[in-house]
Amino acid sequence: EPEVTQTPSHQVTQMGQEVILRCVPISNHLYFYWYRQILGQKVEFLVSFYNNEISEKSEIFDDQFSVERPDGSNFTLKIRSTKLEDSAMYFCASSAPRGPPGDTQYFGPGTRLTVL
Amino acid sequence: AQSVAQPEDQVNVAEGNPLTVKCTYSVSGNPYLFWYVQYPNRGLQFLLKYITGDNLVKGSYGFEAEFNKSQTSFHLKKPSALVSDSALYFCAVAGQNFVFGPGTRLSVLP
Numbered sequence: 001e002p003e004v005t006q007t008p009s010h011q012v013t014q015m016g017q018e019v020i021l022r023c024v025p026i027s028n029h030l031y032f033y034w035y036r037q038i039l040g041q042k043v044e045f046l047v048s049f050y051n052n053e054i055s056e057k058s059e060i061f062d063d064q065f066s067v068e069r070p071d072g073s074n075f076t077l078k079i080r081s082t083k084l085e086d087s088a089m090y091f092c093a094s095s096a097p098r099g100p101p102g103d104t105q106y107f108g109p110g111t112r113l114t115v116l
Numbered sequence: 117a118q119s120v121a122q123p124e125d126q127v128n129v130a131e132g133n134p135l136t137v138k139c140t141y142s143v144s145g146n147p148y149l150f151w152y153v154q155y156p157n158r159g160l161q162f163l164l165k166y167i168t169g170d171n172l173v174k175g176s177y178g179f180e181a182e183f184n185k186s187q188t189s190f191h192l193k194k195p196s197a198l199v200s201d202s203a204l205y206f207c208a209v210a211g212q213n214f215v216f217g218p219g220t221r222l223s224v225l226p
Contacts, residue, residue, distance in 0.1 A: 004159075033213060043160065043206060043216040056212045091159055101210045102148045102167045107160040 002026045004108035006092050012114045013082055021077045021111045023092030032075045033093040033105060034067065036060070043091070049075065050099065082115045089113075118143045118209045120217035128223045129197045137192040137220045139207030148210040149190040151181055154219075155203045163205075166190060177201070197224045 005024045013019050025032050034046040047057040049067050066078045075094075079086055089110045095103040119142045129135045141147055148167055152160040164175025171183045181192045190207060202224045207217040 035214075042218045043208075043214075045213045045215070048213050058213075093160075100212050102165075103210075104150070104162050104165060105210075105214060106162065107152070109159040 004092055004094055004106050006090075006108035006111050008111060009109065010112045010114070012116065015084055015115055016081050019079050019082055019113060021079075021090050021092075021113070023075045023077075023108055024073055025075055025092065025094030026106055027073070028097065029094035029106075030097050031055075031095045031099050031103070031105075032067075032069070033095075034077045035091045035093065035107075036088040037091065037110075038088045046077070046090075048100075079113075082113075084115050087113055087115045118211055118215045120207050120209050120215055122205075122207055122217035122220045124220050125218075126221045126223065128225060131199050131224050131226050132196050135194050135197040135201070135222065135224070137205050137207075137222060139190045139192065139217060140188050141190060141207070141209045142188065143209055143211075147183075147188075147190075149181075149183065150208040150210060150214065151175065151179070151190075151192050152206045152208065152216075153203045154206065160206065163192070197222075199224045199226050 007022045032049040037043045045058050047061045048055045064080050068076050091110045092108045093105040095105045121140045150165045151163040164173050166173050166183045174180045204219045206219050208214040
């Protein structure tokens with residue numbers, strides 16, 4: 001069964017450094033998402049991406065964040081200058097061609113980001 | 117604005133007993149409702165969803181959920197709990213993106 005994959009599984013970085021989190025969505029999916037979860041708490045929406053542009057973003061997704069689909073298979077989340085409060089589990093998700101609402105989003109296993 | 121509430125942080129149930137994890141929602145328009153489960157150090161796994169049709173939705177691992185429009189609820193149920201069902205359960209409402217509830221930790225005791 002196809003699945004969403006994410007790398008790395010754990011990223012440790014110093015405050016102020018740039019990090020790039022990588023995701024490979026399910027191959028025929030066209031809608032991509034990033035969510036974050038702090039310490040096993042609520043899962044929060046960051047951004048959605050369709051047709052090579054951001055379709056929606058939350059207030060969490062400020063100028064420090066960016067997303068890109070560089071090569072038709074990967075979907076990346078970049079944090080330019082990490083802060084301590086960026087420490088969280090980051091989940092990538094993708095959904096099928098029909099798009100929202102109502103389509104099931106399939107989640108990757110997550111990348112745990114630790115900012116020191 | 118869409119929102120989801122899960123009124124119980126923790127639910128404890130004995131193995132073999134029925135379980136219910138509660139969810140209420142607030143949306144404008146038709147609700148698209150989902151349940152996901154998260155095991156320790158894992159991602160979110162899809163259990164089931166309600167889009168339209170029958171109010172009782174059946175999903176993975178023997179779980180089902182009942183959509184109740186008048187009570188704006190979408191409670192997750194299972195007739196007989198297993199120890200392996202112990203996990204964190206999230207209810208979500210879908211629009212352009214998902215809005216998740218705060219999660220309910222289910223502990224099934226042997």
